[in-house]
Amino acid sequence: MKRQIFKKIKYNNTPFYKEVFFVFMFFLFNNFLFSQKSPTIITAVDSTKIKIGEQINYKILVEADSTAQIVFPEGQTFSPLEMVEEYPVDTLKNQDKFNLIKKYALTQFDSGHYTIPKQRVLVNNIPHFTDSLLVEVASVQVDTTKQKMYDIKPLVEVEKQSTGKWVKYALWSLLALLLIGFILYWFVFRKKPLTEEEKIALLPPYDRALLELKNLDESKYLIQSEYKEYYSELTNIVRSYIEDDVHISALESTTDELINKLEMLKDAGSLKIDNETIKQFQRVLKTADLVKFAKSKPDSTIIESDRKAVEQIVVKTKEAIPEPTEEELLANEQYLAELEQKKQRKKIIIAAIAGVFLLLATTAGFIGYYGFKHVKDTVIGHPTKELLEGEWIYSEYGYPSISIETPKVLKRIQIPYPEEAKQMIQSNQAFAYGSMVDNFYILVSSLTFNKGVENPDLKSIIENTIASMEKGGAKNVVVKEEKFTTSSEKEGLKAYGSMDVENKLLNKTVKSEYVILNFAQNGGFEQVIITYKQGDRYAEDIVNRIINSIDFKTQS
Structure with missing residues (x-):
């Protein structure tokens, strides 16, 4: 009798009415089956007649002990009907038992009579099967007499769209151009942050010499009794300045050779320097030679005197250099501009060669690893x-x-x-x-x-x-x-x-x-x-x- 009542309820088409009676029957079966140890499994649908594409709610009700482990069906197990959505489990506690309700939304897109197959529910790893249910899917009736009639539209010629490959070509070409552009930017046009040494190297010779002398004062050569290193650095500073500003080879010359060159410039009038400065410079160079080659250890007073003497030599040499004429300045500027252009052209050529080499090397690497056909299909598309x-x-x-x-x-x-x-x-x-x-x-x-x-x-x-x-x-x-x-x-x-x-x-x-x-x-x-x-x-x-x-x- 209870089963017949339940069938009548599930065929009713009023949603709220069906939900109320479904819960009512749920508790009715609870009272009747409370003393049973085996779980109770009931199935229901809210309608057995639907139209094509319409959804029905299929419910599985399980009453079991509170300690029972229950696993409901998962996936497309409702064929020939298709599961559209699976809802979370609703749990109701009834004394020492639990009542669980699992709901699924099902549909079908072909008309006919379909049977929802038995569903397997695991309770404590023991399978229990539900009853099968019959569902009728009706086709949608269309009244064509009420539809407006229109003439058949004529054929219209359109151009065949074949942009797929061109899009790929454009993307790969753009990628290659971006790569080459990045290489040019990185190696040619990018203004690299200068290191401290590069900043010093870009200074004029006179300013660079004075800055290097100041940095030498802050070094630890004298504290660590490294006299050879100190005098080597001291004489290299003044030699480099003379080579850059006076334009004679000073770094590779011996003491006597360098002094002779300065005296010759003085006698020729190219360098207006006094004899006292040359003698002072010669004395510093000889002291440096004794320290570097004879391992001499000068007193601190001599070291301090030589340090001041070198700075005076740099200053007086700067004053002794004649001012360049306008022709010399113009020639120098033109020379520097041409030199800069050559550097830029060289960078561009190097960057272009590097870009082409990178592309060829990358392509060759891919061909060697994947094969020519695979690379071709990847670039062109397959x-x-x-x-x-x-x-x-x-x-x-x-x-x-x-x-x-x-x-x-x-x-x-x-x-x-x-x-x-x-x-x-x-x-x-x-x-x-x-x-x-x-x-x-x-x-x-x-x-x-x-x-x-x-x-x-x-x-x-x-x-x-x-x-x-x-x-x-x-x-x-x-x-x-x-x-x-x-x-x-x-x-x-x-x-x-x-x-x-x-x-x-x-x-x-x-x-x-x-x-x-x-x-x-x-x-x-x-x-x-x-x-x-x-x-x-x-x-x-x-x-x-x-x-x-x-x-x-x-x-x-």
């Missing part, structure tokens, strides 16, 4: 390579459902069947991507037969499938057959081989490969057909991945 490396989708199709992983979502299509075949078929669903003349094509179909119809002969179906492919433009079909077993140990029959596919639009024939997988079990039949261009290694990888992913849900 349709099946993009499919292989794109985001794949793992889903279930049809009823009995077939689980398969594909590079694109398969779209539902209609396959025409002969009248004699329609009398044996109870339901059929087909899903596909592409066509036989495309680079890659896959078709997944699933059939259920009426009661009393025996499982089909898989070899006969392969012959019929080949015949259909020949009607679609296939020629010279080579057929090979072998048994096939999925990862879930379901056996089927595999047919594969080569064929020529006629593309009537392009008026050419393409050599292709194909794979046909057939499965038959418990009044149901599933088929997977894949075709692709011959010699396409990316397509071969796609086929292997698809075939290895095929699985079937165990129908309760």
